[in-house]
Amino acid sequence: TKRLSEVAGWAHFFVDLPEYDEKARVRHLGRPEAMAGLAEFARELPEVEGTEAAIAAAAERAAAAAGLAAGKLNQPLRVALTGSAVGAGIYETVFLLGRERVARRLAGLGIGADA
Numbered sequence: 320t321k322r323l324s325e326v327a328g329w330a331h332f333f334v335d336l337p338e339y340d341e342k343a344r345v346r347h348l349g350r351p352e353a354m355a356g357l358a359e360f361a362r363e364l365p366e367v368e369g370t371e372a373a374i375a376a377a378a379e380r381a382a383a384a385a386g387l388a389a390g391k392l393n394q395p396l397r398v399a400l401t402g403s404a405v406g407a408g409i410y411e412t413v414f415l416l417g418r419e420r421v422a423r424r425l426a427g428l429g430i431g432a433d434a
Contacts, residue, residue: 336427337402344398353395354430356385360396361431364422371410378410400424 347353359381367377382392397409400421406412413421425431 336424337400339398339402340404343402343404347395347398347404348428350395352385352387353392356381356387356392357395357399357425357428357430359384360392361422361425364418364425364431367418369414369418371408371414374410374413399428399430 348357360378363377363381367373378392378396379389382389385392393409394404397406397412398404400409400412400416416424422431
């Protein structure tokens with residue numbers, strides 16, 4: 320960010336569960352295949368090494384397992400974790416949020432082992 324006023328747009332890094340943009344939620348989380356991909360990602364999460372490359376590989380495997388094309392899980396994952404369809408790179412976001420917070424946010428949407 321370049322201005323203090325822009326910090327509010329990054330609040331999702333500092334809260335337990337983000338506020339969800341309703342349009343983004345419906346568009347990206349309202350599809351069964353997206354939710355299946357997120358569930359696959361949640362199953363893989365405990366075993367993912369803490370690198371952006373490992374996170375990217377896990378997202379690609381989860382997308383493929385849910386029948387999604389490569390990269391098509393990125394927006395649903397971004398919305399699930401940040402509440403918005405706009406933001407920093409999703410693999411970097413997952414890395415910065417950390418495994419535990421990512422798992423809690425997915426569980427808050429009814430996805431994963433803790434759901």
